[in-house]
Each structure stands twice: as C-alpha cells, then as structure tokens.
Amino acid sequence: MKTYKFKTTINCGSCVRAITPHFNKLEGVTEWKVDTDNPDKVLEVKTETLDAQTIQNTVQKAWFKAEAIA
Numbered sequence: 001m002k003t004y005k006f007k008t009t010i011n012c013g014s015c016v017r018a019i020t021p022h023f024n025k026l027e028g029v030t031e032w033k034v035d036t037d038n039p040d041k042v043l044e045v046k047t048e049t050l051d052a053q054t055i056q057n058t059v060q061k062a063w064f065k066a067e068a069i070a
Contacts (some may be wrong), residue, residue, distance in 0.1 A: 001030060004052050006066040007040040008059060019062040026050070026058055040069070 010019060016034050023032050028049035035042045043066060045055050052068050059066035 001046055001048055002050075004045045004047070004050075004055055005069050006043045006045075006052075006056065006059070007069050008034065008043045008067075009065045010034045010036065010041050010043060010059075012036055015064065019059065019064060022058050022062045026054075042069070 010016060013036070016036065019034075023029055023045075028047050029045060030048065031046040033044055035044070043055075043059065047055075056066045056068070
C-alpha cells in the first residue's frame, strides 16, 4: 500500500465536507484524511492502485490545490 501526502488549500471542516464526495467515489482509495490543524493542511491518502497525479486531479476537481510533499 502506498501513502501519499499533499500540502493543500483544504482549510476547514466545510472544505473537508466539500471534497468528501470526490474521494468517496474514487476507486482505489483505502483511507484518506486532512489535518486541518497543520499549517500545510496535509492531505494523506492510502491506496493500492492510484498515483499521485490522480489524487491531485481529484483535489483540483473540488476547486482545491494540492502539492505533493515527501
């Protein structure tokens, strides 16, 4: 299983609710969460099949930004 982390513009609970439907219908996501307390608003996604670009595209479809971090 791969774990990807992204610096995002997902700032609050409302933002998390806005992006939830996008991740719920994305096949291959095992688990995801956003740490809105972190200054970088880190999105962590666990997946067996998806690549970082697919995850970034999903975030962008919900009108947020995501930048891969190590």
